[in-house]
Amino acid sequence: MRMKVEDKLFLDRFRVDEEPHLRIIDGSVCQHKCSDQPCLYFCPANVYRLEKDRISIAYEGCLECGSCRIGCPHLNIEWRFPRGGYGVSHKFG
Amino acid sequence: MKEAFDVAIVGAGPAGISAACLLADQGVKTIVVERGEYPGSKNISGGVLYGHDLYQILPDFPAQNCPIERNIVESRLWYLSKDGGYSLSYRDQIFAQERKQNVFTVGRAKFDRWFAEQAKKKGALMACGTVVTDLLRDDQNRIVGVQTDRADGDLRAKLVLLADGVNSPLAAKTGFRPEPKPHQVALAVKEVIELSEEQIQERFNVEPNNGVTIEILGVVTKGMNGIAVIYTNRKSLSLCIGANLSDLAQHKVKPYEMMEDFKEHPMVAPLIRGGKSTEYMAHWIAEGGYDSIPQLCGDGFLIGGDSAMLFNTLHREGSNLAMTSGRFAAEAMLEALEKGDFSRHGLQGYISRLQNSYIFKDLKKYKRFGQFLETHPELFTSLPEWASQAAREILTVNGVPKKEKQKVLWNQLRAKISPMRLLRIFWDGWRSVK
Numbered sequence: 001m002r003m004k005v006e007d008k009l010f011l012d013r014f015r016v017d018e019e020p021h022l023r024i025i026d027g028s029v030c031q032h033k034c035s036d037q038p039c040l041y042f043c044p045a046n047v048y049r050l051e052k053d054r055i056s057i058a059y060e061g062c063l064e065c066g067s068c069r070i071g072c073p074h075l076n077i078e079w080r081f082p083r084g085g086y087g088v089s090h091k092f093g
Numbered sequence: 094m095k096e097a098f099d100v101a102i103v104g105a106g107p108a109g110i111s112a113a114c115l116l117a118d119q120g121v122k123t124i125v126v127e128r129g130e131y132p133g134s135k136n137i138s139g140g141v142l143y144g145h146d147l148y149q150i151l152p153d154f155p156a157q158n159c160p161i162e163r164n165i166v167e168s169r170l171w172y173l174s175k176d177g178g179y180s181l182s183y184r185d186q187i188f189a190q191e192r193k194q195n196v197f198t199v200g201r202a203k204f205d206r207w208f209a210e211q212a213k214k215k216g217a218l219m220a221c222g223t224v225v226t227d228l229l230r231d232d233q234n235r236i237v238g239v240q241t242d243r244a245d246g247d248l249r250a251k252l253v254l255l256a257d258g259v260n261s262p263l264a265a266k267t268g269f270r271p272e273p274k275p276h277q278v279a280l281a282v283k284e285v286i287e288l289s290e291e292q293i294q295e296r297f298n299v300e301p302n303n304g305v306t307i308e309i310l311g312v313v314t315k316g317m318n319g320i321a322v323i324y325t326n327r328k329s330l331s332l333c334i335g336a337n338l339s340d341l342a343q344h345k346v347k348p349y350e351m352m353e354d355f356k357e358h359p360m361v362a363p364l365i366r367g368g369k370s371t372e373y374m375a376h377w378i379a380e381g382g383y384d385s386i387p388q389l390c391g392d393g394f395l396i397g398g399d400s401a402m403l404f405n406t407l408h409r410e411g412s413n414l415a416m417t418s419g420r421f422a423a424e425a426m427l428e429a430l431e432k433g434d435f436s437r438h439g440l441q442g443y444i445s446r447l448q449n450s451y452i453f454k455d456l457k458k459y460k461r462f463g464q465f466l467e468t469h470p471e472l473f474t475s476l477p478e479w480a481s482q483a484a485r486e487i488l489t490v491n492g493v494p495k496k497e498k499q500k501v502l503w504n505q506l507r508a509k510i511s512p513m514r515l516l517r518i519f520w521d522g523w524r525s526v527k
Contacts, residue, residue, distance in 0.1 A: 002357075005349040008284070008373035015130070038342035044282045044349060044375035063375040064135065066260035067280050070272055071338050079262065081128055084242050085222030089134040092285045092329070092372050093202030 005046045009061040017086040020059040023078040030055045039068050098124045101239050101250035103225045105132035107412045108398025109256035110208045111150045111419030117215035124218040126225050133205030137376045140324045140331045143413035144194030160207050162198040162326035163304025173311030174481030189303050198324050228267050236393030251435050252426050259379045259399040270387035277381035281335025282348045286368035293325055296364050311477040313355050315346055318466045321355055379404040383460035390440040395422045407459050414452050421446035465525035469518050475509040
């Protein structure tokens with residue numbers, strides 16, 4: 001049976017901070033200037049999702065790879081590490 | 094943290110901990126700042142480590158309960174088409190005996206935690222759960238410590254070693270290393286699949302404690318420049334698959350779906366059957382090669398390991414380059430501390446050690462390899478499909494004379510790739526690794 005990304009993320013241990021560590025700088029850039037919206041595809045944790053015409057961020061399941069920060073064609077994502085001790089915690093690594 | 098240190102190290106990975114071990118051994122007041130809740134909790138790699146480089150830091154590591162999963166006695170290379178593929182492997186009993194710890198698998202969350210314990214025993218301090226947000230500079234722009242996200246977060250040190258990995262917003266922010274371009278990194282996802290020890294030994298035909306690595310090229314990365322691997326751990330398999338980030342963006346491929354397709358490949362499915370996935374992770378691989386290495390030291394600081402883009406794509410070596418660059422950094426810092434010269438000039442020993450070692454020599458040798466993969470997409474599309482078709486036809490016993498089969502196959506190849514282009518692929522490939 002094929003595993004969905006939600007099921008994969010469910011295997012991981014996260015300590016979720018209340019404050020998101022990811023932010024779209026200007027939502028209108030995603031809406032009007034970005035036709036490809038590659039973040040919807042390459043993000044390995046499916047953090048970026050299209051809701052109607054805007055992109056929502058499920059930062060809780062972020063795997064902290066950094067791809068959205070450099071892969072956004074408009075560099076429109078403000079990215080920092082979760083606060084110390086927060087975010088994903090590997091069991092095996 | 095008002096206390097001043099001789100050395101502050103950003104990141105408890107192989108580079109940072111190696112340096113911490115050697116510095117603390119010499120009585121240098123060392124602190125390692127780690128953003129995870131414990132060392133290793135943010136760390137990941139395919140999962141092989143190299144005894145030679147670890148031995149230079151901890152000569153007695155096998156006796157110190159080093160959490161080795163399996164000693165690698167066999168390396169396989171697969172070139173896959175949709176329905177099958179080629180397998181080339183080499184096994185040697187020497188890797189189970191006198192060269193036992195040549196290459197072995199680890200889980201980095203366990204290994205790095207153990208490694209950090211060894212540094213702590215030697216006297217290094219570990220500050221976990223702490224993110225370094227910026228660097229402290231004096232009025233002449235020299236680095237004199239780090240800023241952290243703790244309340245009393247400034248930490249002064251004579252020298253700072255950046256060993257915070259390939260994804261380092263810090264290195265980018267401080268201008269030490271430009272942010273990588275999407276084509277300079279591969280994005281890989283990893284899944285750990287649990288099986289029993291016996292199942293792994295049977296499926297890979299190995300004795301207890303011995304294991305196998307498989308590096309995989311071909312259509313599994315969907316025409317993108319990428320690689321997959323399967324490594325054996327004691328009670329699990331590590332499956333990784335990744336592709337160049339710009340390719341992923343262009344092809345609109347979801348990495349987790351590529352992983353699921355990979356798991357269904359007829360050469361992979363029987364190996365993982367009945368296994369239980371226990372963890373899913375993602376990480377970059379620094380694929381920029383020699384030309385992407387930044388300036389490696391300056392006034393008051395050095396950069397090592399993945400942060401310095403030290404990665405050998407062809408031989409999947411990274412953790413060893415990290416450990417040895419950490420060792421060189423420690424040796425150069427000891428010289429600088431002795432002379433009291435923390436300037437770029439005082440740290441030059443780091444650069445000369447790297448230049449004279451296998452690290453720079455190998456990365457220089459393979460500097461064209463990344464570009465070779467990038468500019469010859471046939472390697473991941475038509476070539477593996479045709480190669481499999483050729484083997485399939487030759488192996489099918491159906492009364493057709495071999496000469497006729499060869500003629501058909503040759504024409505099929507020419508229709509896909511012109512002879513000139515084929516020659517080009519072999520010539521460029523040879524040049525990129527010679």
